[in-house]
Amino acid sequence: MIEVKDIHKQYGDVVALEKVSLSVKKGELFGLIGPDGAGKTSLMRILMSLLLPDGGSATMNGLDVVTDYKKVRLITGYMPGRFSLYPDLTVEENLKFFATVFGTTIQENYHLIKDIYQQIEPFKTRRAGKLSGGMKQKLALSCALIHKPEILILDEPTTGVDAVSRKEFWEMLKRLKEMEITILVSTPYMDEASMCDRIALIQQGNLMSVATPQAMTKAFSEDLWVVRTKKIYPTTKHLGQLPSLVSVNSFGQVLHLVTPKGMHNIGSITQFLSKNDENEISVEPAEATIEDVFILLMNNRNSKP
Amino acid sequence: MSRFLAFLRKEFYHIFRDPRTLIILFGIPIAQLMLFGYVMTNEVRNVKVAIVDNSKDDLSKRLSQKLLSSGFFQLAAIPTSESDYESLFRSGKVKEIVVFEPDFAKNLMKEGKANIQVIADASEPNAAQLIVNYTTAIVNNFTKAEFMKDQTPPGINIKVRMLFNENMRDAYNFIPGLIAVILMLISAMMTAITIAREKEMGTMEILLASPLKPIQIILGKVVPYMILSIVSALVVLALGMLVFKVPVIGSFALLLAEILLYIFLALSLGILISTFVDSQLTAMAISGFVLMLPSILLSGFIFPIKNMPIALQIVANLMPPRWFIEINRTVMLKGGGLNEIWPNTLVLMVMSALFIFISIRKFKIRLQ
Numbered sequence: 164m165i166e167v168k169d170i171h172k173q174y175g176d177v178v179a180l181e182k183v184s185l186s187v188k189k190g191e192l193f194g195l196i197g198p199d200g201a202g203k204t205s206l207m208r209i210l211m212s213l214l215l216p217d218g219g220s221a222t223m224n225g226l227d228v229v230t231d232y233k234k235v236r237l238i239t240g241y242m243p244g245r246f247s248l249y250p251d252l253t254v255e256e257n258l259k260f261f262a263t264v265f266g267t268t269i270q271e272n273y274h275l276i277k278d279i280y281q282q283i284e285p286f287k288t289r290r291a292g293k294l295s296g297g298m299k300q301k302l303a304l305s306c307a308l309i310h311k312p313e314i315l316i317l318d319e320p321t322t323g324v325d326a327v328s329r330k331e332f333w334e335m336l337k338r339l340k341e342m343e344i345t346i347l348v349s350t351p352y353m354d355e356a357s358m359c360d361r362i363a364l365i366q367q368g369n370l371m372s373v374a375t376p377q378a379m380t381k382a383f384s385e386d387l388w389v390v391r392t393k394k395i396y397p398t399t400k401h402l403g404q405l406p407s408l409v410s411v412n413s414f415g416q417v418l419h420l421v422t423p424k425g426m427h428n429i430g431s432i433t434q435f436l437s438k439n440d441e442n443e444i445s446v447e448p449a450e451a452t453i454e455d456v457f458i459l460l461m462n463n464r465n466s467k468p
Numbered sequence: 469m470s471r472f473l474a475f476l477r478k479e480f481y482h483i484f485r486d487p488r489t490l491i492i493l494f495g496i497p498i499a500q501l502m503l504f505g506y507v508m509t510n511e512v513r514n515v516k517v518a519i520v521d522n523s524k525d526d527l528s529k530r531l532s533q534k535l536l537s538s539g540f541f542q543l544a545a546i547p548t549s550e551s552d553y554e555s556l557f558r559s560g561k562v563k564e565i566v567v568f569e570p571d572f573a574k575n576l577m578k579e580g581k582a583n584i585q586v587i588a589d590a591s592e593p594n595a596a597q598l599i600v601n602y603t604t605a606i607v608n609n610f611t612k613a614e615f616m617k618d619q620t621p622p623g624i625n626i627k628v629r630m631l632f633n634e635n636m637r638d639a640y641n642f643i644p645g646l647i648a649v650i651l652m653l654i655s656a657m658m659t660a661i662t663i664a665r666e667k668e669m670g671t672m673e674i675l676l677a678s679p680l681k682p683i684q685i686i687l688g689k690v691v692p693y694m695i696l697s698i699v700s701a702l703v704v705l706a707l708g709m710l711v712f713k714v715p716v717i718g719s720f721a722l723l724l725a726e727i728l729l730y731i732f733l734a735l736s737l738g739i740l741i742s743t744f745v746d747s748q749l750t751a752m753a754i755s756g757f758v759l760m761l762p763s764i765l766l767s768g769f770i771f772p773i774k775n776m777p778i779a780l781q782i783v784a785n786l787m788p789p790r791w792f793i794e795i796n797r798t799v800m801l802k803g804g805g806l807n808e809i810w811p812n813t814l815v816l817m818v819m820s821a822l823f824i825f826i827s828i829r830k831f832k833i834r835l836q
Contacts (some may be wrong), residue, residue, distance in 0.1 A: 168835040172488055208835060211677050212677075212834065212836060213673060213676055213677060213834050213835045215834060232833075233679065236677055236678060236679055239677070241673075241674065241677045243670055243673045243674065245670040246670070247669065247671050247673055247674045248671065248674075249478065249481075249482070249669075249671060250669075251481065251482060251485045251486065252478065252481055252482075254744055256478075256481060259474070260474055260475075260477075260478050261674075261678070263471060263473075263474035264471050264475070264679065264680055265677045265679060266470070266471065266476055266673075266679070306674075346669060393522050
């Protein structure tokens with residue numbers, strides 16, 4: 164269980180976290196979603212007692228992260244954003260080191276890491292520095308788990324990892340959740356949000372929204388259209404002229420067009436585009452994704468004075 | 469305790485898997501020792517000598533001839549009185565003076581022994597030793613050839629005197645000094661680098677987030693390098709004694725205890741440096757420039773402190789090696805005991821305590 168109340172943090176004049184409040188339930192897989200520099204790492208380091216907040220308070224399973232930092236460090240497993248194991252130690256030596264440092268052994272908690280560690284065990288005599296990105300993450304997770312933490316804090320564990328390994332990694336987190344471990348995980352990838360029980364969208368040190376991924380996309384207050392075109396750039400430019408437009412953004416090979424609820428329909432948009440000699444275009448309504456929600460919230464925030 | 473041991477094991481893995489560390493720990497000391505030891509040695513050829521023949525008999529003339537025809541020596545002066553010796557050396561006209569006693573041949577025949585005095589310029593200690601050795605060898609060969617048939621061959625007694633530096637102290641001075649410099653280099657630099665490496669790699673973040681206490685992390689870094697530094701110091705000391713014949717006149721146990729204290733001092737200095745640097749490169753630069761140069765130049769290792777300007781003398785007094793080199797020389801060369809070196813020992817202790825105190829105060833239990 165993680166309770167964050169009015170946490171404030173700034174580096175010089177730069178505000179990293181602005182009165183952030185958050186509550187993660189026991190056994191919950193909670194995602195912190197936001198771009199680089201949003202304040203995810205700062206929040207996690209404060210929770211890990213590695214940084215002191217400038218204001219507010221936070222508790223981990225009831226332990227204050229400032230005053231009870233020693234106990235906090237005992238009950239949490241932490242995976243920093245950068246690969247932070249010893250590259251000149253082998254897989255097994257790294258794991259053994261962290262087990263001993265936390266006063267346990269690999270055998271004692273093997274059941275916890277079995278699923279994950281089994282995948283890298285064939286390489287246990289290999290130096291950690293020579294592992295692939297996906298294997299490094301698995302080893303780092305094993306090391307963070309080996310002392311049977313009550314809370315797991317993972318800072319962008321899937322950054323720089325291939326798609327298959329990313330998928331596997333999230334499946335592992337789901338299994339850990341079943342063991343009643345509270346997990347706070349951050350990611351810049353919006354598509355990973357749906358794997359979490361609940362998510363918080365964070366931008367420039369502010370939590371914009373906290374909800375389940377389903378509730379968040381359902382609460383999307385505007386109309387969303389997927390526009391397919393051969394000429395992405397000119398079409399984007401023309402759509403920018405659409406009356407009462409909210410936003411238009413490219414999502415890979417398609418455009419996501421957002422308009423106020425009930426303002427437009429397929430016909431009115433197609434008609435608007437054909438005025439500009441644009442043919443071979445398809446427009447269809449679509450369900451919002453987390454990324455659409457994020458962009459909408461971000462634009463709303465920025466347009467506020 | 470098991471946490472600490474796990475940390476120690478990890479440190480030894482780091483050390484033994486990084487060839488660079490081992491090279492710095494053992495290669496540099498040996499290389500420096502050999503360099504300092506042999507660069508000072510000159511080749512013996514046409515060394516300028518002066519011969520003072522107070523006997524002027526047949527035997528002394530033949531021996532003089534023998535010396536000069538060997539190719540190693542070249543007659544450069546024939547001084548008339550003893551007062552000339554010093555100016556001859558000082559002007560660099562000769563490197564060695566050979567003096568035959570009066571009635572050289574007569575003494576040899578009658579009493580079976582005669583004296584030759586060999587005076588060498590010990591301002592270049594290794595060269596002087598070498599010249600004397602050559603001279604002795606030539607004289608011995610001469611005696612052997614001359615009195616081959618005799619049942620009890622007479623002996624020519626060679627009395628060696630090193631001028632300027634009667635005990636040839638300079639020859640030995642570099643070993644005590646080198647021990648100080650090497651230990652400062654490997655101990656301070658290596659600890660500073662190894663802690664900076666943890667910061668650079670991001671592993672410090674994990675160590676901090678673990679239940680390891682700061683003192684366990686610091687000691688875990690100190691102990692391995694302490695052990696290796698001791699081994700390295702013993703290697704240098706042994707090489708100095710075996711290869712360069714540097715004596716340890718004083719108590720060996722006292723010397724080891726002082727070396728231990730000095731290593732501890734250097735390690736705590738390394739830790740102090742590491743508390744305010746974040747990268748290995750900075751750690752290396754600071755240990756290199758801020759530690760190495762002053763500990764070579766301002767410690768009395770090469771340049772005597774008493775010849776320095778007052779301002780530099782004050783700076784020199786802040787250099788830990790300056791105090792340790794004095795200890796080393798006193799114990800090794802003069803046979804001094806604790807009653808002579810306790811002030812220096814005290815200075816080293818105070819310095820170590822100060823460094824450790826600041827390090828622990830400055831060691832961050834968090835990332836900022």
